[in-house]
Amino acid sequence: MDNIPSPTASGWRVPYMDMRAAYAAQREHLLARLDACATDARLILRDEVAELEEKVAHLLGVRHAVGVANGTDALYFALRAAGVGAGDRVITVAHTFVATLSAIVRCGAEPVLVDIRRQDFNMDPALLSRAWTPGVKAVLPVHLNGRCCDMDAILDFAGQRKVAVVEDAAQAFGATWGGQCAGSFGLAGSFSFHPMKVLACLGDGGMVVTNDQETAQRFRLWRNHGLNADRSQVLCHGFNSRLDNLQAAVLLVRLEKLEETLARRRTIARQYLQKLAHLNDVELPATGPEPFAQDVVSSFVIQTGPRDRLAAFLRQQGIETFIHWSPPLHRQAALRLDSHHLPVTEAISARVLSLPLFPEMSDAQVDWVVHAMKTFFL
Numbered sequence: 378m379d380n381i382p383s384p385t386a387s388g389w390r391v392p393y394m395d396m397r398a399a400y401a402a403q404r405e406h407l408l409a410r411l412d413a414c415a416t417d418a419r420l421i422l423r424d425e426v427a428e429l430e431e432k433v434a435h436l437l438g439v440r441h442a443v444g445v446a447n448g449t450d451a452l453y454f455a456l457r458a459a460g461v462g463a464g465d466r467v468i469t470v471a472h473t474f475v476a477t478l479s480a481i482v483r484c485g486a487e488p489v490l491v492d493i494r495r496q497d498f499n500m501d502p503a504l505l506s507r508a509w510t511p512g513v514k515a516v517l518p519v520h521l522n523g524r525c526c527d528m529d530a531i532l533d534f535a536g537q538r539k540v541a542v543v544e545d546a547a548q549a550f551g552a553t554w555g556g557q558c559a560g561s562f563g564l565a566g567s568f569s570f571h572p573m574k575v576l577a578c579l580g581d582g583g584m585v586v587t588n589d590q591e592t593a594q595r596f597r598l599w600r601n602h603g604l605n606a607d608r609s610q611v612l613c614h615g616f617n618s619r620l621d622n623l624q625a626a627v628l629l630v631r632l633e634k635l636e637e638t639l640a641r642r643r644t645i646a647r648q649y650l651q652k653l654a655h656l657n658d659v660e661l662p663a664t665g666p667e668p669f670a671q672d673v674v675s676s677f678v679i680q681t682g683p684r685d686r687l688a689a690f691l692r693q694q695g696i697e698t699f700i701h702w703s704p705p706l707h708r709q710a711a712l713r714l715d716s717h718h719l720p721v722t723e724a725i726s727a728r729v730l731s732l733p734l735f736p737e738m739s740d741a742q743v744d745w746v747v748h749a750m751k752t753f754f755l
């Protein structure tokens with residue numbers, strides 16, 4: 378290996394992602410946009426939030442997008458809109474970020490966990506009918522790692538049982554299934570703009586989308602204390618869960634580059650796929666004939682037996698990785714979900730490792746990861 382990348386400002390030769398580089402690449406543009414907001418005191422629910430909502434709705438092919446404080450609130454609002462309340466049940470997965478389950482519990486409802494499919498780590502629709510009980514109010518698929526769930530099968534099931542579908546699309550901004558965008562299939566879909574997501578702001582942010590006018594109106598009330606548009610009346614008990622106007626300004630700048638950043642993500646994922654093929658005991662993400670064409674590759678996840686030894690070796694080579702997630706959530710005692718038995722989730726949880734993948738990643742950084750992987754396995 379002749380072109381070893383130098384350590385970045387984070388100290389890693391290859392960080393898991395490089396937020397500093399993402400900022401540096403657009404610094405002037407971002408500062409100009411932020412300066413315009415601060416100069417005109419456009420700080421709370423102003424033009425930038427409205428402009429972003431309009432652009433996101435257009436891009437995702439939905440009628441309404443409502444900016445909120447974070448992805449967890451977005452999901453909570455989506456569940457509430459589906460009528461999920463005290464004593465209800467919501468079918469979802471354990472192989473997800475904990476916020477998926479917390480949003481359900483915050484409604485007073487109980488998560489009913491189903492297992493995932495080995496090929497895409499997403500909800501296995503074949504298990505839904507076994508999980509169904511009359512108390513189920515909604516099905517909550519999570520589009521993990523930037524790949525859509527099998528939405529045909531999930532919508533079919535929910536349609537037959539007449540329960541709502543609410544999508545956790547926090548990791549899947551721009552991902553598609555049959556040409557349709559994640560978040561647009563059910564009653565409502567939630568997105569996060571946390572710095573680790575594919576469309577990221579400089580802090581916390583989120584968006585909840587729907588095609589239903591009345592539902593959108595409820596989201597707008599809930600996020601802003603139940604106040605009507607001219608603030609003359611309180612129409613319900615609400616929350617303070619607004620998308621910050623400065624974060625919306627940041628997102629408008631980054632949205633312009635989204636196509637480009639997603640293309641780079643797919644290119645890197647395809648390089649990994651090609652260059653890591655045929656390593657003993659490494660399972661790469663399953664793909665169809667056109668790998669990652671419908672995905673936004675928010676994470677590139679491999680599976681391997683010696684996962685922890687590999688992670689330690691990569692760390693020595695200056696490569697940062699993450700484990701998403703171990704132990705699985707139903708094995709976190711404090712969550713009290715341990716009555717669930719989810720063999721695929723448990724097997725995968727012991728084997729997954731997320732490799733670095735970010736739009737600013739250089740070819741030399743990709744090659745360094747590949748070189749280190751080959752050194753470990755060959």
Ligand SMILES: *Cc1c(COP(=O)(O)O)cnc(C)c1O
Nearest residue numbers: 447448449474476477547569571
């Ligand atoms: C990030 C994430 C969330 C939560 O989003 P926040 O903006 O951090 O609240 C929810 N679900 C999934 C699957 C996520 O990855």
